[in-house]
Amino acid sequence: MWFPRFLSPLKPPLKRFRHRARTGYINRFHSFTPADFREKLRGLGVKTGDVLCVQSSFDQFLGFQGNVGDAIKSLQEAVGPDGGLLMPTHPFGGRAIDYVRAHPVTDLARAPSVMGLMTEILRRTPGARRSIHPTHPVSVWGDKGLRLVNNDWESRTPCGRNTAYHRLLESDGKILMLGTGVQPMVFYHTVEELIEPMMPASPFTAEEYTLQTKNVDGKLYTSQMRLFEPVLSRNRRLSLLVPELKSRGFWREAKVGRLEILLLRPDEVLEACRSMAKKGQFCYLPEKNRNN
Numbered sequence: 001m002w003f004p005r006f007l008s009p010l011k012p013p014l015k016r017f018r019h020r021a022r023t024g025y026i027n028r029f030h031s032f033t034p035a036d037f038r039e040k041l042r043g044l045g046v047k048t049g050d051v052l053c054v055q056s057s058f059d060q061f062l063g064f065q066g067n068v069g070d071a072i073k074s075l076q077e078a079v080g081p082d083g084g085l086l087m088p089t090h091p092f093g094g095r096a097i098d099y100v101r102a103h104p105v106t107d108l109a110r111a112p113s114v115m116g117l118m119t120e121i122l123r124r125t126p127g128a129r130r131s132i133h134p135t136h137p138v139s140v141w142g143d144k145g146l147r148l149v150n151n152d153w154e155s156r157t158p159c160g161r162n163t164a165y166h167r168l169l170e171s172d173g174k175i176l177m178l179g180t181g182v183q184p185m186v187f188y189h190t191v192e193e194l195i196e197p198m199m200p201a202s203p204f205t206a207e208e209y210t211l212q213t214k215n216v217d218g219k220l221y222t223s224q225m226r227l228f229e230p231v232l233s234r235n236r237r238l239s240l241l242v243p244e245l246k247s248r249g250f251w252r253e254a255k256v257g258r259l260e261i262l263l264l265r266p267d268e269v270l271e272a273c274r275s276m277a278k279k280g281q282f283c284y285l286p287e288k289n290r291n292n
Contacts, residue, residue, distance in 0.1 A: 030063040032257040034074040037064070040256040041078045041176075044263045051084035051144040051173040053165070053187060053266075056118045060179025063257035068117050072125070075176075076141065084145025086164055086173070087122050088186045089113035089130060089137050096135045096158060096227045100211055106134045109216040113139070131164055134211035134223050136186070138164045144171065153213055153221040157204055158228065159186060160193035169266040177262040182238045187266055188283070189228070191273045198277040203232050235285040244272040244281075 032040075046052065054075060058068050066074075075085055091111035092099035103111075108130055113119040122128055123139040131137045131149035136158040140148055148164040148171065155162040165187050168175075175187055192203040204226040211223040245251045250268040254261045276282065 030257040031065055032063055032259070033065045034070050036256055037071070037074045037259075038078050040254050040261060041074075041263075044252050044254050044261060046078050046174065046176070046263065048078075048080040049083045049144070050079045051086065051142070051148065051168065051171055052079055052176045053086045053088075053168050053173060054118070054176045054178065055088065055180050055184055055186065056116055056178035057180050058117045061257075061259055064259070068121050072118060072122055079142060079144075082143050084140060084142035084148065085122065086138050086140050086145055086148055086168060087113075087119040088115045089119050089123050089139045090115050090135065091137070092135070095230055095233070097205070097230060099135065100209055100227065105212045105214055105220070106137070107214045108132065108137060109214070130216075132213050132215050132221050133158075133163065134213045134225070135227070136163070136165075136189075137213075140164065147171070148173075153223045155223070155225065156208075157189070157193045157226050159189035163190070165190040165266075169270065173266055175264040175266060175269070177264070179259050179261075181260070182242060182262060182264075185238055185264075185269075187269060188236075188238060188241075188273075190266070191270050194270060195273055195277050198274070199282060201229075201232060203229055203236075205229050232284055236283055237285055238283050240281070240283045241269075241272060241276070244276050245269070248272055248275075 052075065058071065061071060064071065079085065091106055091114065093114050113123050119139065122141060123130055125141060128139050128141040129146055129149060130139045131152040133152040138149065140146055148167045152163045159165040168187065169190060175185060177185065196202055208224050208226050211225055213221045215221065250264065250272060252263040
């Protein structure tokens with residue numbers, strides 16, 4: 001909004017007023033409690049004993065009558081201690097190639113998660129464990145969650161075989177997107193490795209990088225890994241997958257307050273992507289649109 005110069009001193013008070021008015025409106029008409037949140041998850045199909053890969057934007061929990069700890073506790077109560085939670089805890093934003101060039105060693109004890117406040121809080125939660133991985137470590141909680149991490153550093157791509165994401169697929173897990181939409185779904189990188197032979201171009205670099213991870217006990221682990229091919233990666237659009245998921249009945253969404261919730265199954269995401277690949281369809285912008 002444009003303000004005449006003599007009205008400039010009014011800008012901060014007006015912004016604060018708009019913020020208070022919006023917050024008051026949301027808290028009055030779109031508030032929800034942790035119990036409401038858990039009930040909505042149940043309605044979508046989350047059960048006790050499930051293992052969930054959770055990606056979230058706590059900024060989208062508008063109207064939530066609790067804090068980030070309450071949100072995580074609600075997720076823990078939804079799956080129970082015999083189930084599990086998995087959250088991505090990448091130590092970088094942007095491109096993996098740029099990160100490893102600047103950080104040849106990832107120190108898991110010192111590198112925070114940049115994947116949102118909930119992921120960093122889970123990383124610090126008693127009983128949680130962070131996987132040993134140079135670029136895409138995860139934090140897990142719960143019995144089934146802890147089973148997902150093992151020799152993750154031995155994977156030959158960031159989220160492929162030998163990672164928690166691939167074990168999520170093998171464990172009949174579920175993917176829960178909270179206020180993020182489908183675009184940032186990390187599990188899709190697992191799919192990229194699995195359907196790579198069907199793709200006209202590899203989503204991974206031809207070069208194999210030597211990377212190291214330092215665990216919390218100071219022990220170093222060495223990885224040999226192809227990373228994401230930069231040109232194809234920046235044109236990845238998972239919105240292209242949505243019609244296939246919906247047509248197959250694989251799309252489950254709900255809303256509580258203003259929070260949009262999406263629940264997917266890894267095996268169904270893989271099935272939809274393989275079906276698209278057989279038709280020559282992939283989740284990347286066509287070449288002619290890449291510069292638009």
